[in-house]
Amino acid sequence: MLDIKRIREKPDEVREGISAKGGDGTLVERAIELDKRLRELKTQTENLRAEQKKKSGDFGRLKKEGGDIAKLQNELNDLKAKLAVGDDDLTRTEKDLQAVLDDMPNVPHKDVPRGTSAEQNVVVKSWGDIPKIANPKPHWEIGKAFGFEQERASRMSGAGFQLFLGPLAKLERALIQYFLHEHTEKNGYTEAYCPFLVRPHALYGTGQLPKFQVELFHAERDDLYLIPTAETPLTNIHADEILAESDLPKRYCGYTPCFRREKGAAGADTRGMVRGHQFTKVEMMEFQHPAKSYEAHETLTRNAEKLLEGLELPYKRVLICTGDSSAANAKQYDLEVYAVGVARWLEVSSCSNFEDFQARRCKIRYKDSVTGKNEFVHTLNGSGLATSRIIPALLENNLQPDGSVRLPKALHAYYGKATL
């Protein structure tokens, strides 16, 4: 959610920003109008209430003294009626304004390239060489030899779910171990094990509700949602809290399954592991001081890159343009890994700075030592990494002529041997 003060004071900046994100620029005018109305109504009802308060006091005293209260009582009943109308107006206006604010995406950082589609994304960095493989094969074919059980998975759960038996299941676990070990032992993250089902308000806080309801799995009886990413529970760790400035930054990492309906993606990537209703991801999450969040964004992205370098996978870092980035963030880098079998760059990580957009919705603040006021923290998160994209890349890029798959050194200790 955007700060209404910012909208009021810098309407042009905000309008440009949300339009660049593909949002509706006219929302700015509506917000300003409603905000103005709201403040007028507030003053109005406040004055009425002040009068009521004062006269009620008089009334009490007069009654005790046995004076004539009839006239005052009439005045008070009058006030009461007026207040009822005023209060109705006020709540309606508040709701309207809230709805408009909920509809607005974040304002992108000024350095983010303006654009409407992936075409305008900017590759800011590349690492590693694309391996030469004699007879490249897609991972779903290679995987068959290592326990990729597409049909059995579909039989019990339908399309879009994975069953791994043996080597791939173990590889999945090895990857998670490797990622978590790096984050907790080298990068200063606190490991979190968190709920996989959350209440609606938690999803509202991170921005997945109300706008992206159709993308979520919902357990209706309990009104709980399966998390689409660990971002949701990790960000909500400090929801409704006021942190000490000295507590910042706070860094958490955790692995969770992620559940997504992929409603709009019917037909795309139906083969293989790349797009499923359930996948596993290790997430990095950071609560940061506003002055340091962009620096932190670089470090966080770098943390994800180091994992890829450890896995010896060629990647590029892409700065996502305004129109292609997700609604809640202000700046987003994606990391893409090349997989030779499908001959495509696969998105393995998405690292974002949300500034105070989520913090405002989740009410995560800190007491600022300079202003002396409670200010919203900045939240950042990034995948580090998603196994569902890493496994295909490892299988395809490291396929040996004899059909075995070589594993990068970094995984040997976690997997227990050097090949699948």
Added chain:
RNA sequence: GGAGAGGUGGCAGAGUGGCCGAUUGCGUCGGUUUCGAAAACCGAUUUACCUUCACGGGUAACGAGGGUUCGACUCCCUCCCUCUCCGCCA
């Protein structure tokens, strides 16, 4: 699934119709003291909106919404949330 208790400021926890925006303790910040620190003592310390050049002043908010009342933190109703006990269970 059954029974009970409760939601108040950064935290803990008083307040049971007007005298309460709220006693007190802890924490935090500033000061005194000290070579420095601790302790002790003194003071400050919720938020939003309106108003003022400023100092300041005003109004509202005690989980949310509704009701009773001239007047609600306080009484009633609904909802949300938390905790405790019993049952079941990995």
